[in-house]
Amino acid sequence: MPSDAIRAALISRLRVSSGISEDDVKEIEALPISVRQFPAETPVVRDGERATDCCLIVDGFCVRSKTISSGKRQILSIHIPGEIPDLMSLFLHVMDHDLTTLTPCTLGFINHETLRKLHHRRVTLAEMFWRDTLIDAAMFREWIVNVGQRPAPARLAHVMIELRERLRLIDRVDGSSxxxxxxxxxxxxxxxxxAVHANRVIKQLRQDGIVEFHRGRVTVLDEPKLLELADFDGRYLHQSPTL
DNA sequence: GCATTAACGAAAT
DNA sequence: ATTTCGTTAATGC
Incomplete structure (x- = not known):
């Protein structure tokens, strides 16, 4: 895989959400990244491990999760190409949750030391990574509200819309699907x-003509209804650079 | 392995 | 009183 393709999603995200300068684009293009393939459903970094690199998703989907002693797992966030889900490990070295692939993934590992040097060399990039982890925190706040307060159909609708709005930044939305x-x-x-209840909720959204969900693909059938159901206000994603 | 549904009961609204 | 949800179990893919 050519080097620019490895960085393309990250750069396009930073371009629209942070207004990255061309000098900083060059810095990222020059970053040493070691690329590895991962199969689906495979841990990348586990809870309790000490991380030495940050992980850029080049292609594929990952989740962050925590598993309690009973064995039940809570998925905390879904991650897409161009994101660095464990950026915080740069400062919080011991992982407090798992990062796992969902699909087969191409992952790029950036060494902590080189990333730290980059922070010192380019303050504007450091600020962009700051901003990125703050948005990450904002997404967690929204996730808590979602799981804690919304009825199940709204929870699903909200997760779907958020994912779509993030996929949009990297040009991965194909019309309504x-x-x-x-x-x-x-x-x-x-x-x-x-899972049984998840099935009932999906069935209900389908019957109400709001979305179709089939083999890992969402197709929106009624956008206004979906937005209303989800109670979605995308401000927390902070997708446009500071007003 | 994954999706779907029924049946039942408990809990929430 | 009705809706929402978990459990169990069965069925089909």
Missing amino acids: FEMPLTQEQIGEALGIT
Whole structure:
């Protein structure tokens, strides 16, 4: 895979959400990144491990999750190409959750030391990574509200719209449909409901003519209804650079 | 392995 | 009283 393709999604994200300068684009293009392939459903970094690199998703989908002693797993966030889900490990070295692939993934590892040097060399890039982790925190706040307060159909609708709005930044939305490669079991783990109930919720959205969900792909049939159901206000994603 | 549905009961609204 | 949800179990893919 050519070097520019490895960085393309990251750069296009930073371009639209942070207004990156051309000098900083060159810095990222020059970053040493070691690329590895991962199969689906494979841990990248585990809870309790000490991380030495940050992981850029070049291609594929990942999730962050925590598993409690009973064995139940809570999915905390879904991650897409161009994101660095474990950026915080640069300062919080011991992982406090798992990072796992959902689909087969191409992952790029950036050494902590080189990333730290980059921070010192380019303050504007450091600020962009700051901003990125703050948005990450904002997304967690929204996720808590979603799982803690919304009824199950709204939870699903909200996760779907958020994922779509993030996929849009990297040009991965195809008209009214986009990828959401989770099984119903995993949707349950993300929403805090059982797989059986996840199935009922999906069925209801289908019957109400709001979305179709089939083999990891969402097709929106009724956008206004979906927005209303999800109670979605995308401000927390902070997708345009500072007003 | 994954999706779907029924049946039942408990809990929430 | 009705809706939402978990559990169990069965069925089909």
